[in-house]
Amino acid sequence: MNNQSYEQIISSIDTRKPAPENEPFRQYYFIERARRRLAEISERAGRPLTFNVVTFGCQMNARDSEKLRGILEEIGYRKVETEDADLVLYNTCTVRENANTRVYGRLGKLHSYKKKNPHMMIGLCGCMMQEDHVVTKLKESYRFVNLIFGTHNIYKAAELISEALDHPDRMIIDIRQSSDRMMEQLPVDRKYPFKSGVNIMYGCNNFCSYCIVPYVRGREKSREPIEIIQEIEGLVADGVREVMLLGQNVNSYGKTLENPVSFARLLEQVVQIDGLDRVRFMTSHPKDLSDELIEVMAKYPKICRHLHLPLQSGSTKILKDMNRRYTKESYLALVDRIRAAIPDISLTTDIIVGYPGETEDDFLETLDVVEKVRYDSAFTFIYSRRSGTPAASMEDQVPEDVVKDRFDRLLALVQKTGREQTSRFTGQDKDVLVEQVNEQDESLVTGRMDNNIVVHFPGDGSLIGKIVTVHLDECHGFYYMGHRIETV
Ligand code: SAM
Numbered sequence: 001m002n003n004q005s006y007e008q009i010i011s012s013i014d015t016r017k018p019a020p021e022n023e024p025f026r027q028y029y030f031i032e033r034a035r036r037r038l039a040e041i042s043e044r045a046g047r048p049l050t051f052n053v054v055t056f057g058c059q060m061n062a063r064d065s066e067k068l069r070g071i072l073e074e075i076g077y078r079k080v081e082t083e084d085a086d087l088v089l090y091n092t093c094t095v096r097e098n099a100n101t102r103v104y105g106r107l108g109k110l111h112s113y114k115k116k117n118p119h120m121m122i123g124l125c126g127c128m129m130q131e132d133h134v135v136t137k138l139k140e141s142y143r144f145v146n147l148i149f150g151t152h153n154i155y156k157a158a159e160l161i162s163e164a165l166d167h168p169d170r171m172i173i174d175i176r177q178s179s180d181r182m183m184e185q186l187p188v189d190r191k192y193p194f195k196s197g198v199n200i201m202y203g204c205n206n207f208c209s210y211c212i213v214p215y216v217r218g219r220e221k222s223r224e225p226i227e228i229i230q231e232i233e234g235l236v237a238d239g240v241r242e243v244m245l246l247g248q249n250v251n252s253y254g255k256t257l258e259n260p261v262s263f264a265r266l267l268e269q270v271v272q273i274d275g276l277d278r279v280r281f282m283t284s285h286p287k288d289l290s291d292e293l294i295e296v297m298a299k300y301p302k303i304c305r306h307l308h309l310p311l312q313s314g315s316t317k318i319l320k321d322m323n324r325r326y327t328k329e330s331y332l333a334l335v336d337r338i339r340a341a342i343p344d345i346s347l348t349t350d351i352i353v354g355y356p357g358e359t360e361d362d363f364l365e366t367l368d369v370v371e372k373v374r375y376d377s378a379f380t381f382i383y384s385r386r387s388g389t390p391a392a393s394m395e396d397q398v399p400e401d402v403v404k405d406r407f408d409r410l411l412a413l414v415q416k417t418g419r420e421q422t423s424r425f426t427g428q429d430k431d432v433l434v435e436q437v438n439e440q441d442e443s444l445v446t447g448r449m450d451n452n453i454v455v456h457f458p459g460d461g462s463l464i465g466k467i468v469t470v471h472l473d474e475c476h477g478f479y480y481m482g483h484r485i486e487t488v
Pocket residue numbers: 058095096210211212213247248249283284285310312350351352381382383384385386
């Protein structure tokens with residue numbers, strides 16, 4: 001965001017007049033209104049008021065939380081790392097049942113803080129709030145929650161927080177089933193000054209049979225390339241060197257735009273941006289990964305040598321039931337094409353164990369793909385039954401003990417092949433973007449190679465945000481210990 005023009009707009013707002021209808025000006029109005037209200041409350045309290053946004057789930061939620069933090073800071077809240085704050089906002093996930101369970105569990109603790117702090121407000125937003133049964137349960141058993149909103153009106157956070165500040169005794173609930181609005185042109189508080197996520201699209205149209213995302217995030221919507229490029233140019237001017245383009249299936253980017261643009265063509269525009277050193281993206285659905293994209297990845301070194309390519313299952317029968325629309329053979333052929341064009345690429349994946357109807361033979365197919373592809377790492381999940389999805393009503397759910405046994409076997413194989421695969425860079429010199437001082441040992445810094453593998457090496461805080469060349473001395477499973485050669 002251009003700070004100057006934003007400040008000019010904010011200073012001209014008259015909160016005695018009615019709120020404007022057009023966005024984002026309406027939200028600027030409510031930021032200013034909430035700011036004044038918070039200043040009054042803070043004066044009465046005799047101290048600044050604090051906030052904490054807690055993120056559950058994926059990169060999309062992490063990016064939404066940066067936007068929520070930006071708004072709260074603009075309103076005048078001070079950021080703290082503890083949940084004993086004056087406003088605690090949980091940005092929730094509902095991909096698996098245990099994400100929901102964790103939220104309910106933590107609400108009890110928040111309630112005990114609230115009983116001791118008359119200024120405290122509790123807000124819940126994100127994917128879990130899009131489920132009717134969740135909101136019903138909160139209304140019935142968690143009356144101490146002040147604010148509930150979903151994924152489609154997160155752009156309205158300033159307006160809803162302003163309302164909650166005006167009415168601290170009410171439970172304010174605002175859930176929509178869809179929206180044309182995207183949360184852009186609002187303040188953002190980035191976790192890292194030197195790297196940032198950039199939403200290129202929202203929602204999902206794929207309806208994998210096990211997955212709740214299309215129901216809680218809505219239909220796929222792509223942003224115009226020009227908006228994305230301008231946002232990245234602004235980020236680069238603000239010190240960002242690496243961006244991660246975010247979407248549930250980036251490979252179908254641009255199909256629904258008035259002037260359709262492929263993801264590969266978007267990437268080609270992004271890599272032209274001066275001052276930007278690295279481009280990542282997440283997530284690629286194997287069914288839509290084009291040869292055009294592989295070509296573009298191979299051509300431009302700015303595009304990171306990492307591809308997250310969720311497999312879910314190695315059994316063609318289960319993949320069909322999952323509505324993934326690729327087969328074991330086509331997945332393996334795709335991996336071969338990628339490796340032929342980009343030999344040093346790191347591949348990572350997501351795998352679900354225990355999908356309804358999964359037999360031992362189906363599971364062995366999954367192990368076979370893991371053996372053949374040799375992923376650098378993999379997220380492994382136990383299938384979680386999500387109400388409202390087609391898989392939830394299937395009768396042949398796999399018994400828990402069978403799932404547990406398969407999960408352990410898969411994890412052991414993924415760790416073994418991951419370790420072997422990751423160690424292939426030992427003895428090489430690689431560029432590393434330094435992210436932070438090592439949390440366990442202050443004499444070390446921690447960064448990532450472009451293939452996303454973590455490296456620790458001697459250094460200090462002055463290196464944070466820099467890309468330096470590091471000799472990879474030793475591989476310890478999924479990370480390296482190294483030493484620095486020179487600054488790039
Ligand atoms: N859109 C991305 C894709 O298709 O790869 C991923 C989105 S989802 C948030 C991340 C991962 O969660 C999926 O790849 C899948 O492995 C896992 N997942 C989704 N629904 C699940 C379920 N019901 N049970 C277990 N894992 C699930």
